[in-house]
Amino acid sequence: xxxxxxxxxxxxxxxxxxxxxxxxxxxxxxxxxxxxxxxxxxxxxxxxxxxxxxxxxxxxxxxxxxxxxxxxxxxxxxxxxxxxxxxxxxxxxxxxxxxxxxxxxxxxxxxxxxxxxxxxxxxxxxxxxxxxxxxxxxxxxxxxxxxxxxxxxxxxxxxxxxxxxxxxxxxxxxxxxxxxxxxxxxxxxxxxxxxxxxxxxxxxxxxxxxxxxxxxxxxxxxxxxxxxxxxxxxxxxxxxxxxxxxxxxxxxxxxxxxxxxxxxxxxxxxxxxxxxxxxxxxxxxxxxxxxxxxxxxxxxxxxxxxxxxxxxxx
Amino acid sequence: xxxxxxxxxxxxxxxxxxxxxxxxxxxxxxxxxxxxxxxxxxxxxxxxxxxxxxxxxxxxxxxxxxxxxxxxxxxxxxxxxxxxxxxxxxxxxxxxxxxxxxxxxxxxxxxxxxxxxxxxxxxxxxxxxxxxxxxxxxxxxxxxxxxxxxxxxxxxxxxxxxxxxxxxxxxxxxxxxxxxxxxxxxxxxxxxxxxxxxxxxxxxxxxxxxxxxxxxxxxxxxxxxxxxxxxxxxxxxxxxxxxxxxxxxxxxxxxxxxxxxxxxxxxxxxxxxxxxxxxxxxxxxxxxxxxxxxxxxxxxxxxxxxxxxxxxxxxxxxxxxxxxxxxxxxxxxxxxx
Numbered sequence: 001x002x003x004x005x006x007x008x009x010x011x012x013x014x015x016x017x018x019x020x021x022x023x024x025x026x027x028x029x030x031x032x033x034x035x036x037x038x039x040x041x042x043x044x045x046x047x048x049x050x051x052x053x054x055x056x057x058x059x060x061x062x063x064x065x066x067x068x069x070x071x072x073x074x075x076x077x078x079x080x081x082x083x084x085x086x087x088x089x090x091x092x093x094x095x096x097x098x099x100x101x102x103x104x105x106x107x108x109x110x111x112x113x114x115x116x117x118x119x120x121x122x123x124x125x126x127x128x129x130x131x132x133x134x135x136x137x138x139x140x141x142x143x144x145x146x147x148x149x150x151x152x153x154x155x156x157x158x159x160x161x162x163x164x165x166x167x168x169x170x171x172x173x174x175x176x177x178x179x180x181x182x183x184x185x186x187x188x189x190x191x192x193x194x195x196x197x198x199x200x201x202x203x204x205x206x207x208x209x210x211x212x213x214x215x216x217x218x219x220x221x222x223x224x225x226x227x228x229x230x231x232x233x234x235x236x237x238x239x240x241x242x243x244x245x246x247x248x249x250x251x252x253x254x255x256x257x258x259x260x261x262x263x264x265x266x267x268x269x270x271x272x273x274x275x276x277x278x279x280x281x282x283x284x285x286x287x288x289x290x291x292x293x294x295x296x297x298x299x300x301x302x303x304x305x306x307x308x309x310x311x312x313x314x
Numbered sequence: 315x316x317x318x319x320x321x322x323x324x325x326x327x328x329x330x331x332x333x334x335x336x337x338x339x340x341x342x343x344x345x346x347x348x349x350x351x352x353x354x355x356x357x358x359x360x361x362x363x364x365x366x367x368x369x370x371x372x373x374x375x376x377x378x379x380x381x382x383x384x385x386x387x388x389x390x391x392x393x394x395x396x397x398x399x400x401x402x403x404x405x406x407x408x409x410x411x412x413x414x415x416x417x418x419x420x421x422x423x424x425x426x427x428x429x430x431x432x433x434x435x436x437x438x439x440x441x442x443x444x445x446x447x448x449x450x451x452x453x454x455x456x457x458x459x460x461x462x463x464x465x466x467x468x469x470x471x472x473x474x475x476x477x478x479x480x481x482x483x484x485x486x487x488x489x490x491x492x493x494x495x496x497x498x499x500x501x502x503x504x505x506x507x508x509x510x511x512x513x514x515x516x517x518x519x520x521x522x523x524x525x526x527x528x529x530x531x532x533x534x535x536x537x538x539x540x541x542x543x544x545x546x547x548x549x550x551x552x553x554x555x556x557x558x559x560x561x562x563x564x565x566x567x568x569x570x571x572x573x574x575x576x577x578x579x580x581x582x583x584x585x586x587x588x589x590x591x592x593x594x595x596x597x598x599x600x601x602x603x604x605x606x607x608x609x610x611x612x613x614x615x616x617x618x619x620x621x622x623x624x625x626x627x628x629x630x631x632x633x634x635x636x637x638x639x640x641x642x643x644x645x646x647x648x649x650x651x
Binding site: 208215224 | 433446490
């Protein structure tokens with residue numbers, strides 16, 4: 001009898017994905033397809049940065065100060081080298097810097113979203129399922145936090161970090177602190193969404209059927225409730241990724257993010273704004289366009305995902 | 315084991331369950347309101363013999379589903395005792411003992427669309443009790459058992475690899491029954507198992523449940539508001555009103571000679587095909603708010619036989635004849651025909 005199941009196998013995951021409503025709505029939306037391609041290209045380029053980029057902007061030995069302020073597509077007057085997107089004050093190739101910079105931005109963005117999601121989902125599940133004082137405590141903290149702008153919280157965490165950690169290791173740890181700061185300023189959304197879905201799910205009868213046979217609460221949360229509350233989380237996480245990238249750029253722009261030796265897109269923009277009115281327009285323009293494309297494409301993908309997963313909008 | 319416990323599988327004594335429906339603490343302090351309690355179940359007693367089907371009927375909000383949830387341990391009672399096979403269910407401390415007890419009963423829920431995890435395949439759903447109770451460890455044997463269970467409830471073993479949303483309501487209820495049978499329980503609590511189904515499917519599910527009762531020797535606690543279904547299924551029936559049982563009798567007696575005025579009212583609502591000329595009592599009024607139940611007999615505002623005593627004094631459940639018990643002053647005093 002057991003081999004009867006294998007004969008009536010449901011179609012493969014890929015086949016079902018290509019046949020699904022979500023894929024259909026994807027192909028029907030040109031903006032989404034373009035965003036997906038842009039996001040895919042930018043993420044792949046960032047991941048393959050060491051293979052694509054002509055120079056390693058993090059390695060000062062490859063830089064030539066003589067090549068500073070070279071305009072895009074024009075040969076340098078001293079060395080004769082030409083750069084697609086020009087160079088900055090230290091002779092860093094902007095194309096390479098953007099590739100490496102979006103790498104930092106994406107890494108911080110993904111890690112911060114992951115951190116915020118794990119924290120928010122855990123707290124949301126617990127407060128939704130347990131209720132009572134756990135719920136009150138978590139949600140009051142969330143309320144208080146929502147009354148501050150995210151950037152203030154991130155700045156506060158950064159300020160504390162600068163005050164506590166010795167100067168020598170600050171540069172090394174800055175990126176992790178950045179991740180924690182962005183994550184801590186963003187978990188509330190996940191917690192609230194997961195909490196409300198959990199409260200709806202926990203009273204459904206399949207959860208009661210599990211409680212009835214004595215499935216322990218952590219198992220019920222992980223195996224029964226969590227898979228059923230992940231839909232909205234996916235949407236928030238996608239839009240949250242764009243927001244995290246922007247928040248990282250903002251913090252780096254303000255000078256509290258990653259150090260200039262490992263520039264992210266935000267750092268590049270900050271560096272570039274010094275030269276904005278002195279004729280070297282390319283130093284700020286190209287990193288800004290890269291940031292815009294990245295954030296916009298991810299955001300549009302998130303918007304589409306939200307609509308595609310909402311049965312009322314189909 | 316004494317003779318009486320061998321006969322009785324489940325007995326419930328003076329079961330009470332209150333829910334705190336007060337406003338939040340701060341609002342209570344500011345608005346000077348006391349705590350408010352909803353007495354969902356207020357002193358219910360009954361017992362079920364092995365192999366029997368005991369039904370609880372009543373309008374919505376009378377506490378019948380709460381009784382079901384109390385019996386299986388989803389809610390903790392405020393007061394009273396539940397004895398399953400002679401053991402006080404809520405007085406067991408050791409976890410292992412609770413699990414051995416849990417293995418012996420199961421529940422079928424009302425809404426077949428909410429009672430199956432939409433992200434689990436059917437075979438995983440049906441296998442869950444087997445795994446939780448550690449009845450089998452060999453994956454192949456579990457698979458065979460799941461296939462056997464699905465066949466038993468009239469589905470195909472191949473259905474195991476499908477998702478719940480691929481099934482209709484009746485088929486989903488069959489899956490629920492398969493899951494409920496997975497740990498070989500002796501006692502099934504059925505909380506309105508057919509009220510979400512089409513009439514044609516209702517009969518199929520009810521007959522399936524009857525067949526399973528015959529082949530597996532199951533005992534049912536059957537919760538329903540549908541008197542026709544209860545008449546078809548039950549050996550004994552308890553009629554509930556506002557958290558109390560107002561009448562308990564054998565199914566035959568209850569439907570042929572209802573005593574309590576509320577039972578009569580309920581039975582009068584069943585459409586009668588012959589329109590036999592009996593005086594129809596029209597069901598009037600609504601169930602009062604259980605947060606502020608009327609004093610005395612809770613049924614007195616709707617009762618045609620109510621007098622001053624009914625407004626003051628709550629009647630007790632008194633045996634009338636041959637297993638029929640009624641809680642009504644009018645019956646006790648012989649004020650009724």
